[in-house]
Structures are given as C-alpha cells and as structure tokens.
Amino acid sequence: MSRLPGVFICPPKGKADGHQQALISGLAGAGKAATFLSQGRLEVAPITVSVDPSLCRYCGRCEAACGFGAIQVAPAPGRYLVAQVNEVRCTGCGACVAVCPSKAISPGLLTDEQVAASLEALLVRD
Numbered sequence: 200m201s202r203l204p205g206v207f208i209c210p211p212k213g214k215a216d217g218h219q220q221a222l223i224s225g226l227a228g229a230g231k232a233a234t235f236l237s238q239g240r241l242e243v244a245p246i247t248v249s250v251d252p253s254l255c256r257y258c259g260r261c262e263a264a265c266g267f268g269a270i271q272v273a274p275a276p277g278r279y280l281v282a283q284v285n286e287v288r289c290t291g292c293g294a295c296v297a298v299c300p301s302k303a304i305s306p307g308l309l310t311d312e313q314v315a316a317s318l319e320a321l322l323v324r325d
C-alpha cells in the first residue's frame with residue numbers, strides 16, 4: 200500500500216524481479232486491496248484546497264477554472280475581495296491550483312514537495 204489509504208501499487212518498488220515475483224506481488228497487493236474494500240464502510244478525509252488570502256490578487260482565474268462552482272471571488276471580512284472555497288463542493292481536483300498566477304491556492308492533502316517526494320520514491324530504482 201502507498202502512503203494514501205486505498206491506493207495500492209503492484210508490484211511494490213524493488214519487490215519483483217521476474218514474472219513469477221511480479222505475479223506473487225500482484226496477488227498480494229490484490230489481497231490487501233480486497234481486505235480494504237471489504238470493510239463495508241470507508242471514511243475518508245475530505246480533500247479540499249485552501250487559499251492564502253495574503254497572496255490572492257482576486258483575478259478570478261480559479262473561479263473560471265473550477266467545474267464544480269466550488270471557489271468564488273467575493274468580499275471577506277477585512278478584505279476587499281478574496282477567493283473563497285466552498286469545502287462541501289470542492290473535490291480537490293486541483294484545477295484552480297494550476298491556474299493561480301500567485302500560488303495562493305494550496306492542495307489540501309499533499310504539498311508539491313510531498314507529491315514530488317512520493318513520485319521520486321516510486322520511480323527511482325535502487
């Protein structure tokens with residue numbers, strides 16, 4: 200299993216040399232996934248983004264990019280305008296993060312550095 204509950208990688212890094220090992224690792228991964236999915240009820244933390252109001256220039260690009268109507272530029276206490284996230288609607292897709300010119304929006308679950316570290320750990324061979 201990866202660091203994210205419910206995300207399985209088969210075969211695990213460095214665990215499969217040859218077809219038979221890959222098959223065994225794959226079956227083991229499938230067994231773990233089946234155990235995870237048979238719990239009947241799964242609870243997951245909501246994945247949303249957050250906006251740093253001090254960086255937001257209220258350009259509205261995030262609002263235009265969001266396909267879920269989950270982020271809106273609106274007046275806020277002590278601010279003229281600022282992008283605000285509706286956490287109920289936000290799916291954490293990251294489209295707004297990609298278009299923000301001032302890097303005011305942070306992914307809720309993983310930072311860029313954490314994503315890069317996870318990819319490096321997965322892709323770099325021993």
Ligand code: SF4
Nearest residue numbers: 255256258259261299
């Ligand atoms: S794209 Fe970034 S700077 Fe523009 S309104 Fe959204 S959060 Fe603010």
Ligand code: SF4
Nearest residue numbers: 265289290292293295
């Ligand atoms: S992460 Fe996706 S759903 Fe959430 S506010 Fe940004 S664009 Fe909208």
